[in-house]
Structures are given as C-alpha cells and as structure tokens.
Amino acid sequence: MPEPVKIRKGLDIRLKGGVQGGSHDLPAADRFSIHPTDFHGLVPRMAVKAGAEVKVGDVLFTDKKNPDIKFVSGLAGTVHEPIRGEKRRILRVDVSASGSGTAAGTSVDPSQPDGDAVRAAMLSMGFWPMLKQRPFAVMPASDSTPRDIFVSGFDSAPLAPTAAMVLDGRMDAFRAGLSYLNALLPSGRKVQLGVAGGDTFFAEVTEADLTAYSGPHPAGNVGVQIHEVCPINKGEVVWTVGMQDVANIGEGLMSGTYTAKRKVALTGSRSQPALLNTTVGTPMSSLIKDRVMTEGTRVISGNVLTGSVRGEEGALGFHDQQVTCIPEGHEPLFFLTKGWLGPGFDKFSASRAFPTWLMPKGKEYDLNTNNNGEERAFVVTGQYDAVFPFDIYPVQLLKSILVGDIDRMEKLGIYEVAPEDFALCEYVCTSKLDVQDIVRKGLDQMIEEFA
Template sequence: MYLTHIKIRKGHNIRISGSPVNEYYNVEKTKTVSIQPQDFRYVKPKLLVKVGDKVDIGSPLFFDKVQPDIKWASPGGGEIKEVILGERRSIQNIIIELNKEENSIIHSPIKYQEISSLGKSKVTDRILEANLWPIIRQRPFNKISDPNDNPRAIFVSGFNSAPLTVNLDFALRYKQSVFQAGLDILNQLSEGGVHLTFEADTNCEALTSAKNVNLHTVIGPHPSGNVGVQIHHIDPWKPNEVVWVVNAQHVLTLGDLFLKGIYDPSIVGTIAGPGVKNPAHIKTRIGANVETFLTNNLHSDDNRIISGDVLTGKETNINGYLGYYDTTISVVPNSDEREFLGLLKPGNEQTRYSVTNAFLSLNKNTFNFTTQQSGSLRPMVPINSWEDVLPMDIYPNALYRSILAEDFEEMEGLGLLECDEEDFALCSFVCPSKIDVGSVIRYGLNLMKDDG
C-alpha cells in the first residue's frame, strides 16, 4: 500500500569520480573473513571460540555480556586463524581462514505460507538461535536492538543515496520472493508494521511489488536514502519509543534463513572511487578481505581505503576487512599538496569543486577527489552551510553547541535522540570551519546513553 511520496529538497549529491557501473567485476574468492566487535556500539563481547577452533557458517563467535542471548554468527566455515586484541584486552578482530568446502549450520526450513502465522515469539527465537539478531538495529542511538522491546515500527530503506554505494535496484534484481519473505518476517516483529522506502523512478519489482508493508517513494539528493531522514519525514520518533531499522540486503538474509534454513553471508558490494581502475559491483560476503577486491585494480599504491562510503565509512587498509554493516569499499588517493594562495584563485565549476558551483552549474562533470581537506579546523562560522544540506526539522548549530556544553535537557529538546551521525555527514563535508559535525553528534548520543 502506497502511503506517502517524500520530496527532499535539502542535501547534496557529491560529484565524485569512480562511480560503480551496474555490472559485476570478477574478484578473487576471499580466503579469510572477519568479524570486528568494534563495529557494534555499546556491546561488551565475550569470546566463544579460540585460535584453532573449527567453525561452520552460522556458528556463534561471541556474545554480548549485557544481552547474553545476542550472539554473532560466523560469516565463513573454517578455522579460527587469529584473535586480535587491543588495549585492555579488548577484542578487535576475529579472523577465520576458510575451508575449500564450507559447512553451514542447518535450521529447519519454513514454508513461505507459514511465515505470516509464526508470531513475534517464534520469529525472535529463530533469529536468536541463528545468531543473526545483530542485523536488526534501533533508533535512538543506532545500536543493536533489544529482542524484548516492542518497536513502534520497522523501517527498511530500499535505496542508497550516499556516494559510490550499491545500487539496490541492481542488487535486489531477481530476488523478489526471498525479499518478500524477509519483509513478512519483519512484519511479525512489530504491531506498527514495516515501512519500505524506495526511489520514485525505480523499476525493481522486489521493491515496487512488495506486499504487506507500507510503501513510500522518495526523491531528492543525499541524504534522502538515509533511514533516519526517512523516519523523520514518515513517522518521526517520539520519546520513550524505539524504532527498528534493517538494511535491505539483510532482509534477504532473513528470508534465506527461514526459507532455506541457512545463514547466507553473501552480499552485493561495490568497489569504487577515484583510486579504482574498474569501479563496479561485486559479489562477496560479510567480513571479506579487502585485498581480494583491489588486487591489480588500483591506479596507485598511495590511497586511503575506506570500508563504507566516503562520508561515513571507516579507514582500513589493503589487509583489512569489510565492516559488518558495510557493502562498499571506497578508494581515494592520498594527497598532502597545498596550493599557494589557493583561496584567492577564482577558478570555475570546470576546475574547482564547491557546493555552490554544484548547485548552480549545469555542468555534471565528476571530480577526482583526494584526501586533501584544503585547510584545518578553524573557528565556527554560522552561515547556514549545515542547514542547507540537512533535510530535517532540526537546528544543527544550536544542537552542536548544546552538545559541547553537555546540556542534556537542551540536547533532548533539540532532537538529538532522533539523529545519527550519518545524517550529519554532509554538514561535515560542506562546513567552512572543517568541523567534524558527525563525531560531535555521536559524542552527544554517547553522553545521553551513559546518562540513561
């Protein structure tokens, strides 16, 4: 059932070169996979395995001391090769060396017709039993949800608007039945139902023909694909409520779990950015080794490799691993070159990238971005640059100041609990003062979480 059409006017699509084509690039099969517990906020992991242990796809690797029922499934079958510890013996990385023939933990499959009659309790138990609960996150705080909560609704964003990310129309092609099963599973978990959003001009049947969910179309620049922005425009968060969110490709994971009885860690990803020779989509899996994507596919060796998109991703390296919630590897050339008196050079939309030029110009050329920031942190200049790219009814300048002042009442009143740092990533990008606004938003959320 179509409910709303959302038109986002504020925002910005960054014209960065190296966008992935809608074709699959053949990559090597990864020999190792990894789960990185630091990908999960507010989790206190306790290991269930040690180096040398044999694991199957779906075997539990660790659990959360705070919520012991929540465990993490192995994305591969093989042997625990290494457990990397950080400060105070915090678990940084669990690396699994894959067998040539991988085994999976098998659960009893469920017929599609039976899914709608399972009820919340049975669906929850099955997901917990399969160690896949971490794919369901909640707002506020964008953390792993509590299985005992009753969410007001569940949101699934059916498109990515962030630069260089996966085209979900392409990724969900020919997967209509599994995707529908995943939506029906989520429908059992909330009395408020499931909200599915997608671009108004999509032709992906898995999205447009979805049943038993509330359908919403969205048009506009990034961050229109962010689920937080969609929640804000469709059914804004209210105090003392929780809303659950699930990535579109994780909906497929749930569908496979119930229909086939197995955990399928495969995903469609992208390798993209100015540093990549052949930017394209790839078939890979959660936690795959980055080197398998980029071998013989980089213009140079001096790059910043990012797990995730260029606005919100986490820096990694050629020997690193894809993050649990990430589907993109972005590569941007490193640069420390500075232009003498660059501020005084006039330039134009052909030679210089600016948000103003991008808004006003008819030129659609892409730009070879580098890691050069063209300046360092400087005093805050409130000239509405943040407001112009934040399509939410929130005052970002006032919110930023209240967080620095650690004024809890003001933070909550200004809507902090409705926010996540990804929604403010463009504010950081356009900020003339070079302020990392997103990290301040996360700092505020952490303060609120610690305060209870």
C-alpha cells in the first residue's frame, strides 16, 4: 500500500465511552421506523395505507420527484398512520411486527454484473436510498451517472467504530457490493476506497482503488478524501456510500432480497458502550434499553458533531452506525470552580484556553452539550482554518452564503462541500454559529438556482 495522504488540519475530540470488545445480537425489534427527513429534499408519496400488511422489502413510499426511487420496509408487519409535522409533512413511517415473509427481488451475478441490471435491481429492491450525491449532499436521481463513487473505509469521528468492528464477517458481501458499484461507473473506472493509514483490514480488496489517509478528524470524512484524490468541478457528479451499505448492496443483490443489516456502536459517557447487531430502522428505545442513563442525557443518532437528536419514539438514522449518549449540561456551574474562571483541568479545548493541552494525548473527557455562550457577531479569528483541511476559504464561503452571492459561492468551492465537512468549524466557532445549517442553506440555494 502506498504512503498515506497526510491530513494536517483537523481535531480529534477525545471523549469517554468508546466501544471495546465484540458485538452482541440485539433482540428482534417490534417496530421498524424510517424518517423521510434523513433524505434531504425528499418529498415522500405513500404507496400503502395505514393498516396494510407488508413483507420485508415491500414499498412503503416513493420519492414524489423521482417515482422510481422506492423506500421499503425492513420488517414484516402492519403499517401505521404516518407521523406528521407542520404542513402535514411526513416525519416518520412505522411498521409494527405482526407477520413474516420477504418480498422477492432480482439477483445479479457479481462476477460479471451488468450496469443496467444493477441499477434496475437497486431501484426496485430499495437499495437506491443508500447512495448519496455530491454536489448538494442529496440522494442521486435515478437516471444520473457518477464520475466516481467514493467509499470511506474508516470513520475518524469521536467514538466511531472501526471497519474491523462493523464489517466483521461481511467482507465477501462488501467485495460483491464493490463489484456491483463498479458496474455503475464509466468503463474502466473503479470505486475509490479510502482506508486508514497502517490498517491492513482491506489489504486483499482488489475491486477498488485504495488510498490511505492519516491525520486527525476529518481524515475519515468522504468529502476530504474526494478533495485529496479528485476534487469536484461544476457539472460533475460523485456518489458516496457507507461501508456497511456497500455490504448490504452486495448481500442483497446476490440473494435477491432486501438486506439492511447494521452494526451499531452505542457510545458515550452516559451509556454502557456496546457493539450491537441490528438492522436499519431499529427504534432508539430498543438500542438504549437498560444500557443508558436516560435522565439528563442527550441521545444522538450518529456522532456528536453531525448526528441528530432522536427521542425514544424515533429510530436509528438511515445512514448512521453509531448512537452517542452524553450529558445535557443544564446544571449551573460556579464560575470560580467549574465556570469560565475555573482552572479547567477537566475541560477539552481546541485553542489551549485550558491547561489540559499539556495533558497526555490519551486523556479522555466527559463533555456535555453546553454551548458556553450565545450566538455573537461573526468575527474572523482564524479558528476555522486550523480544522478545515480543504483548499477553500471557509469564512469567505460562509459569508457569501449568508448574503446569497451565487457567483462567489461557486468560485469559493461550494460544489465540493457538504454540511458535515464544516462540523469542526461549528465546534470551534467563537461566534457560536450553526455553521452546518448555513452550509445546508447555501446548497439549497444552488439547487434552486439550477433547478
């Protein structure tokens, strides 16, 4: 394997509560839930009515803008009335377990897969929503063709599980999934697989072009890997897929049945860390039962930087492989001991504001959700540049988004980024801005401009 690409800018936030040891099988859930809000820009159109009986792989709803894209049930049972929000927007679709059976699909030979057959099978069997597209960080259209497909083979986010944990026993399915994805690319191209420097877990994979990366988070973010290998230009389309979803695509297309297995890392200082074998759409209540101190705890589907808060009635995010539980941080702190004038021996800082920067690099911290301040004026501090490894000016791009300057947004590289790429900028932001929300609004402006 060649020398790894060194990512020099970034930040590793060392939290308590990482997973250690092997995985555990979670009892079968009594409910499957899918949140249409996990797919930005999706307008769902229900394909079944409340009370209908469905099998695993039966269609629940489609994308109103792209009717060929189907969202299917991961559980055999009875469909409930959709949970709706403002303006009757569908927030969640539930299926309660009450039956058995799996809908029959189309299997594809992984040794010589045909691109059209793979595309048709992924659309009909419900695997298409596992894909993401850049630019704009949305689900790709059913008729789009990517320049490249990128898969990150490691997650550098706080407390994230390793590839060896989540793909244990699934390497054959993973390699078959890569073969299927290669069939969707222009002739002669392969999937680009990013791996952690020094990691030999993917050493025998020949179905992808491997590139090794080393350095702090966000080295494992697929956006950083795209930027280092082949940046996106205007008019180009790149797809990204999670490594567990690659294995699901491989297993599902080989068997001809819908597969949505997920190994989920339950992490954080307010939990009993564990690696759980379950499926996409598992209710949060099943994941945290008897494992999390729920009082005064924020339960996040995903990592602390980019995840979303889900109550016990919600479900694991469609693309997530981690649940993080940290303290809410609502308690008042005495300013001379634990507050802003305290010595800060238990506080993590990205700017050396506390003496903990002198501590050993292995020290872990029990951080909470407190912002330690309110939103302030947007000032230029240089903090973003220290944690943003793109060859892009982050402050100037954000300001161009805030004023709605489309031309400048293009020149400053908005086609290359997604909200998750700015997560560390949001963490270190002195102005306490919701930086990821700003980037999302900018991408939405670009979508409207070129619709």
